[in-house]
Amino acid sequence: MLQATPLTDGWILRHPDGAAASLPAAVPGCVHTDLLAAGVIPDPFLGRAETEVAWVGRRDWTYETDLDAASAHEQTDLVFDGLDTVAEILLDGRVLGRVRNMHRSYRFDVTGLSGRLSVRFASAYAEAEAVRGRLGERPAAYAEPYQYVRKMACSFGWDWGPTLVTAGIWRPVRLEHWSTARIARVRPVVGVEQGTGQVELAVDVERTRVEVPLTVEATVGGVRARAEIEGTGGTVRLSVPDVRLWWPRGYGEQPLYDVELRLLHGDAPLDVWRRRIGFRTVGLDRCADEHGTGFTLVVNGERLFARGVNWIPDDVFPSRVTRERYRTRLRQAAGAGVDLVRVWGGGIYESEDFYDACDELGLLVWQDFPFACAAYPEEQPLRGEVEAEARENVVRLMPHPSLVLWNGNNENLWGFRDWGWEPRLAGDSWGEGYYLGVLPRVVAELDPTRPYTAGSPWSGSWDRHPNDPAHGTHHSWEVWNRRDHADYRLSVPRFVAEFGWQAPPAYATLRRALPDEELAPDSPGMLHHQKADDGNGKLRRGLERYFALPEKDSEQDFDRWHYLTQVNQARAVAAGIEHWRSNWPVCAGTVLWQLNDCWPVTSWAAIDGDGREKPLYHELRRLYADRLLTLAVRGQGLELAVVNQAGLAWTGAARLRRMSVEGAVLGEASARFGAERRAVARIGVPKELEPVGPKEFLVADADGSRAVHFPAPDRQVPYPRPEFDVALVPGGVLVAARTLVRDLLLQADRLHPDARADRGLVTLLPGEEVTIGVSGWETPDAAAARSALYCMEPSR
Template identity: 80%
Template sequence: MLDATPLSEGWTLHHDGAALPAAVPGCVHTDLLAAGVIPDPFLGRAETEVAWVGRRDWTYETMLDAAPGEHEQTDLVFEGLDTAAEIRAGGQLLGRVRNMHRSHRFDVTGLQGPLSVRFTSAYTEAEAVRERLGERPNAYPEPFQYIRKMACSFGWDWGPTLVTAGIWKPVRLERWSTARIARVRPLVTVEDGLGRVELYVDVERTRVEAALRVTARVGDVRASAEIDGTSGVVRLEVPDPALWWPRGYGEQPLYDVELELLSEAGPLDAWRRRIGFRTVELDRSPDAHGSGFTFVVNGERLFARGVNWIPDDVFPSRITRERYRTRLTQAAEAGVDLVRIWGGGIYESEDFYEACDELGLMVWQDFPFACAAYPEEQPLRGEVEAEARENVVRLMPHPSLVLWNGNNENLWGFRDWDWESRLAGNSWGEGYYLGVLPRVVAELDPTRPYTAGSPWSGSWDHHPNDPAHGTHHSWDVWNRLDYAAYRSEVPRFVAEFGWQAPPAYATLRRALPGERLAPDSPGMLHHQKADDGNGKLARGLAHHFAMPEGGFSERDFDRWHYLTQVNQARAVAAGIEHWRSHWPVCAGTIVWQLNDCWPVTSWAAIDGDGREKPLYHELKRLYADRLLTLQLRDGELVLAVINQSAEPWSPSLTLRRMSVEGGVVAETSVGLAAEARSVALIRVPKDLEPVGPKEFLVADADGDGDGLRALHFPVPDREVPYPQPRFDVTVAPGKVTVTAHTLVRDLLLQADRLAPTASTDRGLVTLLPGEQVTLAVRGWETPDADAARAALYCMEPTR
């Protein structure tokens, strides 16, 4: 049998004659950080102090002993090298590589002595390609589109510029004889209650004449096939397989697939994966509203409740299996059922997709192209096809993977960002998105749909970001308008939209040690990467809240921090509630974004230290199977009862027109039935509509145990004469209870102010007079009522 030996020990990092211990997998920055050579680039403004690292060449070295022993051949296998490198072993040049997204294999049989991997600065490589192929436009002033590397290493509007190098994935020696499995391409289908698994096997040989065969097993089903030369296919049929479903629609049964390569002398190599049986289609049919974009899994049409995913660390080698599991479990617990892996990052590790398989999270996989015109000439073209072929086959076993997407925003950029005139006919990536990539997917993985980009209307017959056709990115709202503008249109599928807020207070305190925090303090500004980000935050607040004269200062920081968190949650709620209420015309939302790669003011629901912002808890409400929302439709106020569950829902609804002082002006009860996977609407009676700044409407669904509520205030907060909030606070181990004596709007316990380790299970809560809420608190060892009260924030009278 093939013998694999990890090659993770004994590495050193060399530069300018110095040698440091090196971790493999790892990267230059983490090695320098561990050695105390550089400060933590996440703290303060140290990012700028380490910029030199990305401009240098670096060499990793260890000793190699590739004696084959009892085997005929020894291969050196790098699962991932970041990025442009020359590999030498035993005094011989093994090869040169230039793609972070691929693995690399070299025959090193019998070689002994030093093994070195010399990395050229990614800047040097990218700038040389740019010089050769010509300038192409992009969204940021860095040359990320000229090298097949994680684009956001070069910085983004939420990320630091930390251009990495290193052996970022495992490396090993493989010793083998006669033949080894080079590739297994599994096609998994299900039709009429019969599951089919076709395993297309490619082998590499040392002995051409040897007779080879493969055997395979799925559960109790077994089959075998001969290898004809270097390839073969083994087919298995599984009767009545249990279907894999997205979370909320059913279970996630997974089947072990085991394949073995044999010669007459016995076993040579093995391949093992887990698969799931399910069908996935993308309905893009034209209709009266344009052309749709609806996921259909096992025949069930879905409203996708999604989040965008960026690399969870700017140094991806630090992301462990446990960290993936934690972050994706957070997503699932927030009601998410789809995760889009954004195109400026990476193809994630097996740990990511395995967690999604088990949690029932559908995966939308971008190919790594984002926000730039990409040259289509060599050396990039060959690398693009090679990486696509490798990763399509690598990820095919995962039932969670439901869509291949060609790029992020590049088709849109060509049309709207003044690229066409600047390109003057030069290649820019269209040949990848409409040629190479769909061809590779159709050839290798015909079981999954492909779309050319996001946003994309389906063809050049429509604007790439036309909300009536295909996928839509809604960024005018954040950049130029108030979030109320989300309600002005009904896109077919909203693949990106979002609103910024700073990270949790404890995250800021750790990231900016010793700094006196203010919205515009030096560290806060450094950890705000968006163009005019603070200006957009301020203008977004001004639409809704009374602003201090001259803006928020250091003295007002806590209030600014709270209000920006509220505004982020409300903005996302405005979009999702509106779009969900228009199902099935709108068939999904993907919030930008779930996570962060460092501590930063951003659109994330979970900050760079893993702390959950109020937006995260708001997503639990917004993405629940059942949701109430009050919406204006054609000038009339309606209550939408959204039921994405598998059972009909007939809630008993209470509508109360209330004054902000707490009195009930008018009240009624109504019944309304919402069928499974549907939305039901009811017109709010005229006498229940709130009038003026002192009134609001409350809709409650009683008797279902969920405590579902919708609120409608007819004017912005700055015009609402909120009473001075009065409430009692009691504490006990693991909980804080608040009892309201007045209207208490958007009450928020910032648990991390109690202790950096503390967290709570709730976000923003609105209490009517006499109502009570108990907030679970974890990680707080010494409960104290005064401390809890100091960590509670809510709406206050306008100052």
């Protein structure tokens, strides 16, 4: 039977400042984390220390340990699950192999060998610049040479990430001892036909003895089947009756079935492969209709409005992301009502832990291939690496029922057409052959059960603009970059795969990252932790449209700025999602940019780099709930949209109240509605209830859901000075309003860095109260709670 021996102990990192200099090394890990642990470099997440460690990515590094491959088995392999990125592997000076792709695994025959194992990493910069020198310059969104090396692109920095170019043994390494034969690859094709699960396991084996007869035996759901291995391959098929279907969260349960495949010589087991699978069907409706070309996910025959978020690597040093950290972040996503996570193309193919958690939580996975925001050369050595990594990772991820879509790239088709790339390339290769050739061919051959799309955004044809909102996927970045978030309501894209608005991280996160700085929007550390082009200018212009801005000369004014940016982020995202959800089924999904951060930074994330939820996170819980009310101007009047994504019809009566900011009810009515399952109902608001001028607003309530419409920007609204009472209650804080209190927010991390609130922004009418649950607060105090409460105030 194959035996595996992890190689985690005894590694050292050779320091480049001297041939004898060395440090203890953690494997899996990377150079930066080893240097941090040894105190050689400062934490690049703090202050502006990122710039102090830039030299690390420009150096060559060597990892070493002693290796003894002696074994009673016929063969021993040295297996690396991931090497970042360009490396030469040697044993006592003998070259075992050379590698140049972070996204692949590697295997070397070391049977009977022993000695000093060295993994010599060359600088990814040196490799990328050498490839660029041979193949020629290609345009990109950023100046760093990330498109010339098969490495996590955002290692080289992004508009939310630091430039920390890593190197190291970033995934597990082990010795595998085996005899006669081993399982080299299992490709599971899983389907459902009339309630019966169909499993086809295509098996590749590696042998030491070709003459030995081999069989494979597979079991799943109590069904067992055998097949002969002919040469180095074979296929075993199983039919599992009466399977329970795997559903996305909110649509049903997520039953998972254990699959075991054993490689046998006679009755003697040689190797075993185990995974969990789920039975479900998935499709992508891209049919043309009167609105353009659709993009609707269909799971088990159910058409979905995808409630999505974009996922970036959760740490710029991905070896630090543990199984529990994945689960924490993905539980946060599920807790916000998310049912789809897009793994963005500037990152990595995530570890099994990520996809396992998505399987269990019912989170659909849209998987980008790792290409983003650049023209990628198609010549060697890159072309062969791209196909090899695609083949490996498609097969690796196939067992996961959560995986429902392969996507060729992020924004590269758009970039070619719209960002001036085409004339600059002058006929040079730029990646089209990957997205429209290599990758769809690999997916069709290896994983025929899942749809593939060439890119995001992509309209489906060069006959249309790649980012045409009426066709396929659309990225909405004119809003934020140049236009107000109210402009989200001007169009109905078929599927919004990226959109978002920035805000700084939580206050405690800023304090940890900038411990000695007097905080201001434009203080040195704040500017360093703002990577977007003119990011602060866009924040300011976004605020000026709605709010009277605070001055810059006090900590209190920074606190107000911090609060208002959080409010504006939540409102911007709400403007988009409310509008697009109310236009289902023309619009079939929204994928927020972005769920998470990889370090403490001002960004579009709902969860900051320390894992703290911004107010946007809690707003997502409302926006992505099965039932949503929204008020919007449509045509010549106001309309209430009743959005029902639940499996049962939603019928009832909405209470409509026209109110003054002083708290008087100026008009009231009850409006009956009926929204079928997975449908939207619309109700016209009577003219007499429409608010007039900045002193009035409209409130709609139904079954615990609320929508509020103010016709004027906050800077014009004569808010009363907010009055409310604060009291401690078991597990939280009770706030009772005596006046209108708009966008009340308890910033729990100001009470204690570990404190968390269970809700974000809430608007209270006079006489209403809310209990805000607070955890992680060691010494509750009502006065402290009041000091951490923020809301809209009269303009200064």
